[in-house]
Amino acid sequence: MTVLRNMRNWLYERLEWDDLIAPLRKKTVPLHRLSYWYFLGGITLFLFVIQVLTGILLLLYYRPGANEAFESVQYIMTQVQFGWLIRSIHSWSANLMIFTAFAHMFSVLFLKAYRKPRELTWISGVILLVLAMGFGFSGYLLPWNTLAFFATKVGTDIAGQVPFIGHPIMIFLRGGEEVTGATLTRFFGFHVAVLPGLVTVLIAFHLLLVQRQGMSVPPKVERDWSANPSAKRELKFFPNFVLRELMAWYAGLGVLGALAAIFPWDLGVKADLFASAPAGIKPEWYFLFMFQTLKVIPSKVLFIDGDVLGILAFGLVGLLWLLLPFLENGRVALSKQWITGLSVFALAYVIAMSVYGYVTN
Amino acid sequence: MATSDPGIVNSGAQPSASMPRRGFVELLLGGGFLATAVAFIYPVLRYFVPPRTVDLGGDSVVAGKVGELQLNSGKIFRFGNRPGLLIRTASGEYRALSAVCTHLSCTVQYRPDLREVWCACHNGMYSLDGRNISGPPPRPLETFDVQVRGEEIFVTRRREG
């Protein structure tokens, strides 16, 4: 213990971090019956860190390229010691991260945490979610197995149907007219260089905003507290909240380890560029609600192509989603009940469509 | 309390009893952190150790050693998850092809007497460059590149496109 203290003192003499951590010491977290939801952002961040660490480890053995990708992942799963663990954690953590990010977003939505002054936090958060899905989409292809190959084919095909700019986007994503080894190279680049860079910068921005603005208190709790100030309770961020968050992270680690050990991530069958598509190709679950929507839209609505209509609709909804904070207090103000109603509808729609997509072929 | 989870409480200490002594909590925490650190770092360290089986990449494999094959003979080697056929022709040249017959996926063999590749299942015949020349096979066999480096014979899948 003395050794540790000496080391700390040695460092302190040189760094003097008091002013750096002063805001953290002062920072508090409101304590009320909905405080649970404050953990989701932290858990998502933790899972992202896991992704970075396991991703770097996978890079030690993974080789991009149509001839080698599958074999190298197979090598990681069978030959490398604990390779199965690293890859399974990477895959499971990716899915859990998308899930917690979604949950985080909807909790923010229902607790009205996107309101002024937190519009930029909301916008950066929505962009982060889109980028996370980009991570998922690009990472899914990297093992170069049949399912991933066709999911990528279908996914990029859908992107290609956007009017005017669709085809160039598809060519850009695929690195050609078809999904080939060139697509794999590109997706690898997106996955390990482009997206991590963007996401890191955005996360920093997102966290900076959270630190500057403090935690949002749900309107109802706020009203109760202003009516009865003695009921107001707060938790010190450090160490009290951080320790709780640490518990959440450890629990998350346990869950990840259990999932990886009991359900190692499947390797699938190597992609064959000339094979016919297996029946029932489905994207990853977080794309399923969009995929299923495109499937249920009739092929022609009036004179417009159904798929194009669906894609445009999702584009529009996505844009409105991004600008949600401004809809409530902009010039075209929607009433607050409206926003809540729409949020409930959106959540119900996503869940219902995902389930529908999961159970049908 | 936001995270009070009764499941965790019951396994450790009794919350209703008097507060545990300071030493116990620190021991539990310190021990736990140490144990988890080991549990996390150990697999990663093991992961760093390169496996003993050399990985040449999915499209390359050592099919055999020089001198292992007689003139005018062939042997089956493992290429990824399918068998391949390495042939040393009567003139000493090495050839390699997929050993999976394109008819019903039997394993083909080299016939020294015919100097051709033969599938015993339905009398399918391929030439040494993989062409299906008689019998039921509908397609030629995939052929691989062969390189002799030192004592080892490397077989490489041809690059796509």
Place this chain on the structure above:
Amino acid sequence: MARGAVALSLLALTASLGYGQRQTKNSCLDCHSVLPEPLGVTQETFSHDIHAQKGLTCVSCHGGDAVTDDPTQSMSRKAGWKGKIDRRQIPALCGSCHSNPNYMRQYDPSLRTDQLSQFHTSIHGQRLAAGDTKVAVCTDCHGVHDLRAPNDPMSMVYPVNIANTCAHCHADAQYMKGYSIPTDQFAKYGKSVHREDLMVRGDLSAPTCTTCHGNHGAAPPGVDKVQNVCSTCHVFQAQMYDKSSHKAAFDAASLPGCVVCHGNHDIAHPTDAKLGTGAGAVCMQCHTPGDACDQARAEMLSQLTRLDAAVTNADQALAIAESAGMEVSEARLGQSEARDSLTKARVAIHSFRKDLVDQYVQTGLKIAGKDLQAGQKAMVERNRRRAGLGISLIAIGMVLAGLWLYIRKIEH
């Protein structure tokens, strides 16, 4: 009047579509394209005919003069018009070109020219010569007027269509009355493994009627020659059978080789039960229970059963390991080798030698045993993973408990 108008408009249509632009005019179609069956042949039908595509016309077979529009002149015996070709004349008419290597060379130098002489040797040809006009001639199998090349999937003699073409007569009990042969071959073939290969798996080299009976020289292969026919594909089996004791015995009793055990038209995928004593078993039809052959049979059967069980066992172990998420593709590859050995052992039955069968069975058993071990090892590995997980979870639980107690302490 109405028909004339239709004919005229059709004529205009065909002209405008570019038909009949060839320098040699074909007046036959002017009328025959609008005549009802059997005299009607449209330009559309005839355009699929290989002969039309090679530039032959109606006149090439039927004679006459296609340049004049006057029917009395175009279809006059003076102009060499032959009218409907008599069935008895058809082989000779086709043969007038197809048996002439010098003529055929200009179209396809590698095309055979022995069809007519082969036909003369066939049952069809012999009966035709004897005056039976019910038998098949060229056009019955190849079609007429829209006669397609054999590699055209619509051709009546394309591999997948041949059985239907033969069955047209041979499965018609009414038509075949008076001939002393059965008419159930097509129905039997429909149940055979060969048909399944051809129609379901789409293996165009799988046998159909003509593969065993020949086409132009169609005749039954002959009792003592069956084995030669089968051996064109089933080489190993034939080689082993040739050296076996059964060969001499069957020949002496003039039993038809392969057919004795496997049947002919309804050849099913053979199972090990054939070696048994129950339904579908064949050995004991001739052999006496308890004799040396019966004992050998029982031993070979038990060997095959053993290897089959071992392969299935290993398969199951690997499937369990796979469903637990373990990677056993290496052992899966080994399984295909074990299955190869099983196939070879089954083939070796045709030698009727215990030692040969045993040799393959032992090889297979060794591989299957290794694969079984790999599957079991994978499950051991899975248990090790779970143990590791348990230890890690205990450590994590310690931290969680410690944190919880610590939080309680500092907040009190």
